[in-house]
């Protein structure tokens with residue numbers, strides 16, 4: 001099977017109520033028994049009083065475990081010491097340290113999950129807000145896999161029909177043979193484009209919507225940043241040109257992850273450093289999903305405690321007035337970009353794009369050419385479903401995991 005019995009601390013490092021050491025592999029039971037004494041039967045747990053700590057031991061018999069192998073989890077108190085000592089005991093008993101993502105890799109290799117599910121495990125671990133977690137969870141349920149498999153099968157079957165037609169005399173083919181194949185391929189291509197259209201939404205849930213504060217020096221950008229964060233994060237002063245670097249903070253707005261960025265005030269300047277800050281500010285404004293534009297022609301007017309401006313969202317960093325209205329406006333703008341449906345990961349998007357590209361000219365009347373393209377599309381889709389995978393691909397996916405997952 002896979003090389004050896006592996007162990008790692010599966011919980012986040014640092015202080016915490018509980019820590020879990022996970023052991024997986026052919027010798028998991030032997031290793032765990034050396035560490036924690038007699039094991040409870042599979043599917044059960046037992047308390048054990050060790051020298052190190054009082055622990056809870058959980059036993060999972062292959063294939064009914066996360067990895068599909070024999071697995072034992074030893075729960076101890078959190079913090080650095082107890083789990084570390086238990087892990088050392090596992091090593092002394094013959095286990096080796098797990099590589100990043102190796103538990104999930106084994107789960108994949110043992111058929112417990114497909115690649116897109118494995119990827120969504122990473123996203124679930126990384127998910128910053130409830131919505132992002134929900135998106136990753138839906139993927140984990142296999143909904144996306146079913147869709148990918150459907151499309152893959154459709155293309156594969158059309159490809160098989162085409163290959164077959166190459167072997168028979170053309171006059172023996174039904175007259176509408178190509179038209180029918182072409183219709184099937186077009187349908188598959190449409191489904192791919194529908195999924196691809198969602199990748200933007202996926203980006204927002206994974207990385208956060210980019211919301212940029214922009215305007216002239218002294219407009220009140222940094223003050224508004226602090227007010228929105230409810231924290232004194234960036235320097236504010238009455239000297240124009242205070243902010244030079246762009247400063248990013250994470251914010252949860254109505255369940256949507258938001259990257260809020262304060263920027264240098266826009267003006268002509270001879271100062272090289274300030275100039276670079278302004279160049280970066282412009283770049284961010286171009287990429288933004290929402291710009292809090294405090295310039296005279298902008299959408300938001302701040303310092304409304306001093307003076308109001310009709311027709312704009314009036315806010316004040318000083319009194320807090322209008323902040324809820326501004327937040328609601330941002331959510332209104334980004335929520336249509338981020339509907340909570342399963343969305344393709346970057347790897348999936350690029351494979352889908354490749355497949356769609358090969359299916360571009362499905363109305364070609366040249367069967368040989370068409371068959372070749374469909375074969376290529378099938379290969380891209382096979383990688384998508386995990387039907388075909390390379391070691392490089394596996395290590396690129398699983399190395400993004402933390403050790404212990």
Ligand SMILES: Nc1nc2c(ncn2[C@@H]2O[C@H](COP(=O)(O)OP(=O)(O)OP(=O)(O)O)[C@@H](O)[C@H]2O)c(=O)[nH]1
Pocket residue numbers: 215216217218219220221222223224235236237238239240241242243244263264265266302303304305306315316317318319
């Ligand atoms: N009364 C009032 N004063 C404000 C408000 N927001 C900012 N100010 C003042 O306006 C001045 C500039 O504020 P900043 O937040 O530093 O402005 P900025 O747009 O970040 O400026 P640069 O970083 O130089 O581009 C400071 O003196 C703030 O105290 C507000 O809502 N009400």
Ligand SMILES: [Mg+2]
Pocket residue numbers: 221222223235236242243263265
């Ligand atoms: Mg500033």
